[in-house]
Amino acid sequence: MALLDRQGRLFGKFSILDIGAIATILIVLIGLLIVPGNGGSSIAQMLSAENKTVQVDMNVRGLSATDPQNLIKIGDKVKIIIRNQPRGEVTIKKVEISTPKIVAAKSDGTAVYFDDPRAISTSQSDLAITLEATAQITNDGAVFANEKVKVGTSIDIEGPKYIIRGSAMAVRY
Incomplete structure (x- = not known):
């Protein structure tokens, strides 16, 4: 079984574009919750305050x-x-x-x-x-x-x- 098939699916089941979109969404969510913004306080800090x-x-x-x-x-x-x-x-x-x-x-x-x-x-x-x-x-x-x-x-x-x-x-x- 090949890693990528002709349609660009990983192991014949997952599309590389779909995996990239899911990874991008996860990175954005982690950034919003953990990394502080302009105010200096992240959402996680404000929720635990x-x-x-x-x-x-x-x-x-x-x-x-x-x-x-x-x-x-x-x-x-x-x-x-x-x-x-x-x-x-x-x-x-x-x-x-x-x-x-x-x-x-x-x-x-x-x-x-x-x-x-x-x-x-x-x-x-x-x-x-x-x-x-x-x-x-x-x-x-x-x-x-x-x-x-x-x-x-x-x-x-x-x-x-x-x-x-x-x-x-x-x-x-």
Whole structure:
């Protein structure tokens, strides 16, 4: 019995073209399930991910607002925008507002910190905001609506009266 017959069948039963098509389909399916795509997470990782409550500390430098204490309130639900794409809602858990500081050297070489008068005159504040939401936890980290959040990720929050841009300082889950 010949390996290939005159009709191009393997062992007289299987067409080489059919075997090639089946192999191509299998390779594509394996690639979709195992290899990560542009988002960095494969379908297999997303299916095995568990949902947990995640807290993200957001750092905002130089926010220009006349009354930041009454602008951002604990307990508010705000929209989160990660890498310029809307990714759902988060709750504000904690807000720390401070005036930017400058450093000056004393004559004995020690440093002294005091409020930056330029920041005070232009109503600038630095904020540390803690955000909380449910996200998927994969072996790569926290994922909000198919977007990873890691330290340094650009984050915007949008409330009824503001859009504030900052970056992630810490991610806890």
